[in-house]
Amino acid sequence: MSVLFKRKSTLTSNEKQKTIDNVNTGEVVPSVASDFIRAVSGAVHHTSDLVVKSLPPNLTLIYIENVMDIASFNNHILQDLFKQPIESPQDLSTILSISQVEITPKIEDAVQAMMAGAVLIHVEGYADVVLGMVPTTEGRQLSAPENESQVLGAQIAFNESLSTNVSLIRRYIKNPNLCSENFTVGKESNTSIALLYIHGIASDEMLNTLRQRIIDLEIDSVLDSSILAQLISDNSLSIFPQMLLTERPDKISAELLLGKLVVVVDGSSLVLACPYSFLEYFQSQEDQNQRWEIASFIRLLRFGAVVLSVFLTPIYVAALTFHYEVIPQSLLVPLSESRALVPFPPLFEALLIELIIELLREAGVRLPVKVGQTIGIVGGIVIGTAAVDAGFTSNILIIIVALAALASFTTPSYTMGNVIRVIRFPLILLAGVWGFYGIMLGFCFILIHLLRQSSLGSPYTAPFYPPRLFDWSDSLVRLPLPFTDRRPTNTRPKDKVKYKPEPINPEKHEQKVE
Incomplete structure (x- = not known):
């Protein structure tokens, strides 16, 4: 162990710069353990929380201790490695009991995964590295919404964990058509982003537009969803928001069912939904939980x-x-x-x-x-x-x-x-x-x-301009549910009908009493 750390500290500046340049150009994983340690250490500039472990006879483990779960590492990875001799990286993929195990031949991909909580496992003599994902799970517990409280409806809010927020949405929409696409934004922060939509309802044109805007972002960091909303809005100079920011999972789920697109940013407790019109900012999810007369009165108020x-x-x-x-x-x-x-x-x-x-x-x-x-x-x-x-x-x-x-x-x-x-x-x-x-x-x-103004190419003043009479049933007032059976036109949904309401006939359901 001491020899390994001494070897890291005796690198010359030219060797360090050469190693970093190799990582940036996609250098393959060295087959020799000492070269592998030197390459990974140089890529992270010999940070103090980098841990290197050597397991005889042929394994080398490297990880950042502050971004990975030590308990999962000890209980799963270490114990699994001592069960039987490891001959190749392919053996590791079958032995490790953790859910996410990958093999990569590139140092750049390995370092990127390590910064996200992966343990790098190198087998001497092989130009591949095994990535065992054991990221830290610390985070704020779920709580009631603080800024968007309501009387009728769910009393739970998003937190700062991307996986938790996506799971909250999937708890409301148990549908295999609910799709999620993952992106990484920010050259320095490498923030994880999830784009959610319902296949068969969401517009392909809007989906491609939003996907391309996220991919084309060239920025050092995106630390919150509100920053992302300013970057991908149709008009970032306007004072009026063009994307919804909410902390309510039930609100986001309802927007997905209307054909809208949702963006979840890791580290942010607010979730984006678009496209969004001006009038929709004055509507609450609680309006759907009220009787239509009360909901209409509150909206007019x-x-x-x-x-x-x-x-x-x-x-x-x-x-x-x-x-x-x-x-x-x-x-x-x-x-x-x-x-x-x-x-x-x-x-x-x-x-x-x-x-x-x-x-x-x-x-x-x-x-x-x-x-x-x-x-x-x-x-x-x-x-x-x-x-x-x-x-x-x-x-x-x-x-x-x-x-x-x-x-x-x-x-x-x-x-x-x-x-x-x-x-x-x-x-x-x-x-x-x-x-x-x-x-x-x-x-x-x-x-x-x-x-x-527009929101993802959709008119901002819809449904009044351009006039769309079918959407007026859920705008300034909320008509009874049988009159709101269609999805709004501004989302350009593939499936325009939410449900087919049939008036209840009391005589049809009346039970005869003998």
């Missing part, structure tokens, strides 16, 4: 809350700056009394309060949970009361800003909720400069921008 959150404060600024005639006469007196002591114009007053609200919201998110909730509630009350008493703002604006902030929390998607928060500020500025004309200008700009 959400859409109304979004309009209220975006336009309420700009309308206040425009009315007080340019358009006093739109204010009801009964509100003129209390409004003038409320603003009598405010030295600032409505534009500055509104921006000041909106920024304070955003600061409180951001502070509440970054602080620990128990402290953040208290700071958000107490801070809002104290600062709001002090601002009114000091004459910095009026009581009416405090109520308007609080309503707008409360309405923004009704959006089920966190990414779309952030968009709603941001676009309110340009509209307030336009309202303070040009009044209602500025609000209309900003609204037209947003509408034109939405009409120009």
